[in-house]
Amino acid sequence: MPTDDSEKTGFADLGFAKVDILRRERQGFPEVIFCQGKTPAQVSAIFGELASRGDVVLATRADAGHFSAVRDALPDARYEELGRCIVWRSGAAATPQADSRAAVLAAGTSDIPVAEEAAVTVGCFGFAVDRLYDVGVAGLHRLLAHAPLLRSARVFIVAAGMEGALPSVVAGLVDKPVIAVPTSIGYGASFGGIAALLGMLNSCGSGVTVVNIDNGFGAGFAAGQILRLANAPANVTKP
Amino acid sequence: MPTDDSEKTGFADLGFAKVDILRRERQGFPEVIFCQGKTPAQVSAIFGELASRGDVVLATRADAGHFSAVRDALPDARYEELGRCIVWRSGAAATPQADSRAAVLAAGTSDIPVAEEAAVTVGCFGFAVDRLYDVGVAGLHRLLAHAPLLRSARVFIVAAGMEGALPSVVAGLVDKPVIAVPTSIGYGASFGGIAALLGMLNSCGSGVTVVNIDNGFGAGFAAGQILRLANAPANVTKP
């Protein structure tokens, strides 16, 4: 049976999991729950533990069953269906900072779930997000028509499958960091996202950085860290 | 010692090579010499054999030594240094047909040798070529500024290394066939052109077809076949 000596050990022992309660202090964001492969009951228990110690909780790769279990315990948790995330924010959580915005782009309709996972993650850091979906390079006018959005964002997340060309094009148009997310969309020689991943790693656009295939959360986390820097006074420490 | 019974066998036996003399009749273009791995003397001998039977000869992947040996025997052979090709045309060869043009694009300066191999090959079919180099997707304005050229071409050859995104962008702008040539330009995870090859095979642009890495000749050959069709009257047979 788990006991609570978390103050001493630095983690809360739930038996099937050890919740790292120092994560927020070290990294500026509490531990995030990866739901895939966990039962609804397990997710709900970890979620509750984190909610009792912080003001924002995020669970990714969650299905309806996971959400149902979480909501039973925390009625004000919210399910972001497109991005497959469960989010809970305490009343004490800061208001989103609208003047520090991320732009999240998706090349095709099928890339939207990954893009949404990224967008929800950025939102959990307390920043605003502009979405621009279905703007792949086969119809460039759709991207070029959104110049104001491209100018107002301070960091870009670009999700694309198939040949993964969109981040290169975006990086050639803006002077802000571009984080590329390859998606597993495609068939034949796309190899579950490898074609897009290689394309992004070899981007001719300067300064493009890349996360793992379908890792919308990782891109959103990196963008949140960047926006936090952009928002902080010069002698920034922990938020 | 080789003997000439080529009329009967359908090839000229030079000892170290059997020159296929039916190739032009079957495929509409004489056998092409791939110089890599052949000595200057061998290339010169095959070149002479083909020149004695046709009105255009093309040798690819040729270095200065190969050309020197060919020129000794055929003073009016020409060395296309950028594309590493040797070309010879008889006086009887047809005048290039200026109204049927191919456009050859290269994403970066380093892709030019491959693009030139393609351009020279198209020229050997008797068609005109417009070159548009260093127009990679990191600076789209350079491509978009050449609308007239994009409109006048009847077939496109697009060479690119790194992420290989340029063919997708071109295919989204034109209504003509686009042949993509991945080049081995890049480093790290470009894997000698595999990243570009996969990108092109997974292109979101409809109708893009692909040839082997660095195979400018193959792209030029396919473009020549297409232009020949475009130029022929409806009941086309062999040119």
Next chain:
Amino acid sequence: MPTDDSEKTGFADLGFAKVDILRRERQGFPEVIFCQGKTPAQVSAIFGELASRGDVVLATRADAGHFSAVRDALPDARYEELGRCIVWRSGAAATPQADSRAAVLAAGTSDIPVAEEAAVTVGCFGFAVDRLYDVGVAGLHRLLAHAPLLRSARVFIVAAGMEGALPSVVAGLVDKPVIAVPTSIGYGASFGGIAALLGMLNSCGSGVTVVNIDNGFGAGFAAGQILRLANAPANVTKP
């Protein structure tokens, strides 16, 4: 709720998709619907939108459910079961041009679905197709017996799995463009079509170009573009 400002934006916003209505003008063929991963209702809605603006609509990778939903709205839509395509042509669509033919070859019986997807796509461009199936290189006499068909076609699409050798043999016999389609047929070290793909990229037949594994649509689209060129007067513009 979607609104219709498509004239201004260049796309019709259906909420779950942005239908590119400039595609036909730019590329000479309207946007094509990739059904895999879309619900019957979504496919039907996009299909209707495209039918209201053009005279031919094509949907690929469609199953019976997709077709049922489309037919409810457009009773004269047709389901091409072998090629898994839905096709609709308005009464205003041009009569197929019988003197400009594509030949579609399949090496084995299992390659037929991919070959049919290509054949249906060529048909949507308004051209005639000759089919030649089960003519793999293990029994060459079956191919060689069809000389008239090989002579009459102006472009070739060759689908093959396993070692993918058929396009090389065909390219050695004809003087027209050959588009090779690797299929995912095979087992063991065929790696879902990679063996065939590599075989085709390394073809010793000059001028063979290649599309992605199982991408019959891409091959048909490229063939359609080529036939359009072959059919157009010298000063060709949009059809």
Next chain:
Amino acid sequence: MPTDDSEKTGFADLGFAKVDILRRERQGFPEVIFCQGKTPAQVSAIFGELASRGDVVLATRADAGHFSAVRDALPDARYEELGRCIVWRSGAAATPQADSRAAVLAAGTSDIPVAEEAAVTVGCFGFAVDRLYDVGVAGLHRLLAHAPLLRSARVFIVAAGMEGALPSVVAGLVDKPVIAVPTSIGYGASFGGIAALLGMLNSCGSGVTVVNIDNGFGAGFAAGQILRLANAPANVTKP
């Protein structure tokens, strides 16, 4: 012969290269010269062209011969030997901003050239760099002993070959963005950096983003963009 109509075309045509003179305006940093595969004379000419139009010029993958040619024309150019870069800054270039620092870490001695390429690039953006080399995970005490440096940096670049584990460890200790650079150091199953690349893409540390193998420049460029954001007032535009 090249002519100067760069104001109209947006690039300076040197014959062998088209120098993009709009790059700085679009991306906030002038075009960077990749020396590998270019002659000293070519590098020197492009370098001079860029120096005549801006206040900082960077050339990467440069050897002693490239530098010698550049120095003949621009005596105050500097060669950063460890990072294989040539740098030139005009008198008008801004003073480095010491309170906005990047930390550049290298796991082993052999990773230093890649790390230095990153450090020099950050320096060209006008920011200070702290170097921490030979701190691989086989001797963690060397990393943990540098807590002050880890606290003062606003962005981290971590270069590592072999298993590429260092970025994960660093990301677990800090709350700032971590950019991972796999290097081609290793042997056997390291596959020229692929093992490190895969390790970094699969990092268990949240928010790690990755650039191509040995791409120190890319990491430095991304870090420069991030520091620029961190330094800018809220309504940031071009620096």
Next chain:
Amino acid sequence: MPTDDSEKTGFADLGFAKVDILRRERQGFPEVIFCQGKTPAQVSAIFGELASRGDVVLATRADAGHFSAVRDALPDARYEELGRCIVWRSGAAATPQADSRAAVLAAGTSDIPVAEEAAVTVGCFGFAVDRLYDVGVAGLHRLLAHAPLLRSARVFIVAAGMEGALPSVVAGLVDKPVIAVPTSIGYGASFGGIAALLGMLNSCGSGVTVVNIDNGFGAGFAAGQILRLANAPANVTKP
């Protein structure tokens, strides 16, 4: 119908399997049953055969059905659910040797099944095991806090998925053999454990040896062999 001439042939012929009854004499441990792909009845029959000839039997990759069949015949068999193993020990089996301990570490919760398979295997050799789970490198303090456990173990088994960095860190802290087990945990470019496998093969920690992906049994077997050596007097022979 199988007959018992096992004394002569060296194996017991059950028809569907030939049980090697010399294995224990040759290798110091009886043949182990790999259940995957075998029916419950087959596993039960082999299990019984081995129990009749030795004092410990181990079956790996066993599900509840396999166990049910074994327990019907051998009521004192035990099912190790987490590690998916069935274990039976005769009363004559030696008491575990508590002063010769293996430490089994798992980087994350998802790696526990593989770690448990290793731990159960070590136990079958008659040695004690200390478990230390969920101590991945993203929170190093959890590992560093267990110094006594790290000092008391004589051999280490370290299971990790994703980037597989934990074995390198452990090897840098201890002076005992470290056996690394990559697990198939991860997604995207983890490729079912290949990323972790490559990371471990390229470990910068001296003396790390590696077993196949998810092969907890193999790691436990090697650890058992090592502990047996560590426990034996100098002129060790068979136990």
Next chain:
Amino acid sequence: MPTDDSEKTGFADLGFAKVDILRRERQGFPEVIFCQGKTPAQVSAIFGELASRGDVVLATRADAGHFSAVRDALPDARYEELGRCIVWRSGAAATPQADSRAAVLAAGTSDIPVAEEAAVTVGCFGFAVDRLYDVGVAGLHRLLAHAPLLRSARVFIVAAGMEGALPSVVAGLVDKPVIAVPTSIGYGASFGGIAALLGMLNSCGSGVTVVNIDNGFGAGFAAGQILRLANAPANVTKP
């Protein structure tokens, strides 16, 4: 210093090598020397050792230096330059058996060295060889014209690079064993022979077996074993 107790140990110890003198008895052919990576003196010593005990010696991957050293000791050794082999036959060696023939085919001129290594090996078994080179599938008439040769051979060795299609075509025409040898000839996505290897493993021709890339010796050895069987009376034992 090596001593001769080879009768007891079953090998002759030359210090730098242990020559297996039982190989001929076990496998019907003496040990073969792989010269690559051995000095001329080493090759000469092993060659002499084998010549003193048998009536045929074969050394593969030999250069002129290796041959020069061997000839100094054995003046009647012969260098097969095209196949890079050194061969010596005693006067007692059997006369070649002309009625049991192997056919060795090469798709292109560049495949000849590998084909010759196979042909020389077959010759060492004492069988006759018919060579048919430069008969790739791009010009099928060259192969089809040699029907008599195809009928008279009892086993086929087919070497091909690029897409490796020739063995499939041959297997479709004959009723004898076909051994396929992929060669490393090609470029781009041929990957040093992998494309040809995969093509041959996936051959649609029944009964094709494959050896390693460039392994002409292996193919020749297998063919020699087959011809020996074909030549032997029913109760065959060792030759």
Next chain:
Amino acid sequence: MPTDDSEKTGFADLGFAKVDILRRERQGFPEVIFCQGKTPAQVSAIFGELASRGDVVLATRADAGHFSAVRDALPDARYEELGRCIVWRSGAAATPQADSRAAVLAAGTSDIPVAEEAAVTVGCFGFAVDRLYDVGVAGLHRLLAHAPLLRSARVFIVAAGMEGALPSVVAGLVDKPVIAVPTSIGYGASFGGIAALLGMLNSCGSGVTVVNIDNGFGAGFAAGQILRLANAPANVTKP
């Protein structure tokens, strides 16, 4: 509706398949039916067609449903369950030739289905087969104990998964052809048989040839061709 002009075309057209009726004449064995992906009705129809024209029919990868349909039409067809084959022999088929035997070995129990497919195929050629299963290299005494069987066979088929080492060991012990069949048995880094395939291609045993992963039929077909040669008088033609 299919019509019978097979005498003229060389194949029987069943609509969904073209049965090659010249195969037996060309290759010495009638076309073989690969059942996977075909319906029971289709298999039954092709099976009947072939039975009406020859004296042996073989269908591979057949399940119980396929067999049921075949047996309804041909009551004396036989289902070889272990090898998943359907076999039919006419009364006129030759009696098996017991003095010309193949040995079929399997390294482990899981390799038996592939080995049986090979054994059944050899049987269809009219030769006898000795089976030797579960003799992997982890217990060499099991193989070495069967010396008589190893001496009496004239050709060897060796199926193995995992590291695929058994063919090398067998080839070192015998002087007859060894055909290696990698199986997809294994897990982790066995990659569905690639590890075994590579091991066999790199075998240190001379003369080992290899077929595709799990391709028992291919190995059996090659062995049948070899035994036919071994059995034929010197002036062999078609059997």
Next chain:
Amino acid sequence: MPTDDSEKTGFADLGFAKVDILRRERQGFPEVIFCQGKTPAQVSAIFGELASRGDVVLATRADAGHFSAVRDALPDARYEELGRCIVWRSGAAATPQADSRAAVLAAGTSDIPVAEEAAVTVGCFGFAVDRLYDVGVAGLHRLLAHAPLLRSARVFIVAAGMEGALPSVVAGLVDKPVIAVPTSIGYGASFGGIAALLGMLNSCGSGVTVVNIDNGFGAGFAAGQILRLANAPANVTKP
């Protein structure tokens, strides 16, 4: 200029390298110098630094130039040419313990350098080594004849290239730990040691562990750790 505050920092700073002086205390063996990529002067300086603080120094991948520089400073250093190592032992170093032996096996002559690197490393731990070279599975009698050696060793290191089958065979014969070292020996589809690596990871022999390709040092280090355990009294601590 480097200064000596190594007592405080835990490493000696030589400017171009930071020598970890706590390594011996932590891991039981001083830091080992990997010479590849270091100049003779650098190696000599690090070597001297380590010799001044311990009683054994090992440098791997050393060439004659490295040794010459080391010997100038330390005349009693020894060059192990076959294994490419430099070794120095102080007079205070312990006498080798002859009753605790490792057996080092090599499958072929070409694997000897890797095997020797392992043997020299074991020797540096103060243990005896028995060498058994050229005992590959193509001639099993050579291995089986050395039963006494196989019985006396307490740990086995087995180096093999090509198909890497030897460790499986050895593991089936002994009851001690077997460490497998794949070597890069081979050609064609051996892929620089990958075939051997995969073979060893998939070994059917229980308890085989594997190190990186050509990593003789790693295997020797692991063997040294195991022998140290085997030699220690039960309450072993640091040696």
